[in-house]
Amino acid sequence: MLSSNRLFRVLLFPTVFFACQKQESPSPAAAASNTIEIGVTDSLYSDILGESRTVWVHVPNSAKNSLFGDRSYPVLYLLDGSAHFHSVSGMINQLSTKNGNMIVPEMVVVAILNTNRSRDLTPSHVEVDTYTGDSIQYDSGGGTAFLDFIEKELIPYIEKKYPVTSYRTFVGHSFGGLSVINALISKPDLFNNYIAIDPSLWWDNQTFMRTADSVLSSRSYTGKSLYIGVANTMKDEFTRETVMGDSTRSTLHIRSNLEFANTLEAGLDNGLNFQWKYYEHDTHGSVPLITEYDALRFMFPWYAFKNINQVYDPDSNAEDLLNDIVTHFSKVSEQFGYEVLPPAGMINDIGYTKMRIKKFEDAHLFFDVNIKNYPNISNVYDSKGDCHLAQGDSLKAIKLFTKALEVGPNDYSQPKIDTIKKSMNL
Incomplete structure (x- = not known):
């Protein structure tokens, strides 16, 4: 055709x-x-x-x-x-x-x-x-x-x-x-x-x-x-x-x-x-x-995530929120007839929300979910690297930024690596 x-x-x-x-x-x-x-x-x-x-x-x-x-x-x-x-x-x-x-x-x-x-x-x-x-x-x-x-x-x-x-x-x-x-x-x-x-x-x-x-x-x-x-x-x-x-x-x-x-x-x-x-x-x-x-x-009455306000609430309980999200998209998957994972962008946003208020353990919880669900996407590793960098752990951050570049090219991980190495005289 x-x-x-x-x-x-x-x-x-x-x-x-x-x-x-x-x-x-x-x-x-x-x-x-x-x-x-x-x-x-x-x-x-x-x-x-x-x-x-x-x-x-x-x-x-x-x-x-x-x-x-x-x-x-x-x-x-x-x-x-x-x-x-x-x-x-x-x-x-x-x-x-x-x-x-x-x-x-x-x-x-x-x-x-x-x-x-x-x-x-x-x-x-x-x-x-x-x-x-x-x-x-x-x-x-x-x-x-x-x-x-x-x-x-x-x-x-x-x-x-x-x-x-x-x-x-x-x-x-x-x-x-x-x-x-x-x-x-x-x-x-x-x-x-x-x-x-x-x-x-x-x-x-x-x-x-x-x-x-x-x-x-x-x-x-x-x-x-x-x-x-x-x-x-x-x-x-x-x-x-x-x-x-x-x-x-x-x-x-x-x-x-x-x-x-x-x-x-x-x-x-x-x-x-x-x-x-x-x-x-x-x-x-x-x-x-x-x-x-x-x-x-x-x-689509079953598609909307009812607890959407919790997604951007910095005080929401991370484990409860993640459980609600996973349960919701499991039900969405049943309706569609195929697996629908929580959107990577949505999970990433939550991770950065937690990171900005220095709830780093909660942030890593969400970044790790993205790595598990989307192991072939460069950005999920870069985001977790940002969290390590915000914690002051430059070596772990470099490791994650390097992994991001191995998974797929991007224009934001290498500049971060260069900046960190310059500041550490590496």
């Missing part, structure tokens, strides 16, 4: 990344062009669809931080990619890293751009428009082939090229929401989480919706999550309750969504982790942003 990899940027200003007492410089491309890179444009040729497909890919900034080595991330696949890429990648960044947030995990975002939207996102071919009764003037019914493209071509391509894990979330709006429900019933093992934003369940005069109801009631969906956001698309004369008694075509969209959501909420015994919300003050066009926010928080 052919690919291209062009930088996708938004003009802002140069930045510098600081972490754990060490400075990470901006990438050469960013420094030269005065931009912050929020993603790349990539493409692959689909034999299934018979065309080249473009995706925009956002990789978390932490993947570019050499201080803590290579990382892999859960991945979110986003339909109507050009419309939602900026908001979703920004929202995940805000909820996962900013202001000390760990509400959701950092994620790679793969935004799929459209070529023939109606063809790809509808599950069946329809010739008559449900709303007007006229002949449909656009393609339809290619949903199965499109999902096959995602499963058999796009996902393998992304997993080969980008730092992603097998934990996947699928997000779509309108026809995209219809495609998300189609994936839930036709490929339930392809994704862990499904987010359908004001889906077009009126499609084919609700024929697909009836099929989805039937499938959902007959299969087990244990371990899967679905969130549906329903916009207010009815006239002021209706309420959420009274609109269900209407039979005009103008209310078919909201009636279909409310009926589907109510059916699932009524208690289909299928193990599905399900939630939905009616957004009274949002239209079909405005509802994606708030739905994505609520859905992400719904999908």
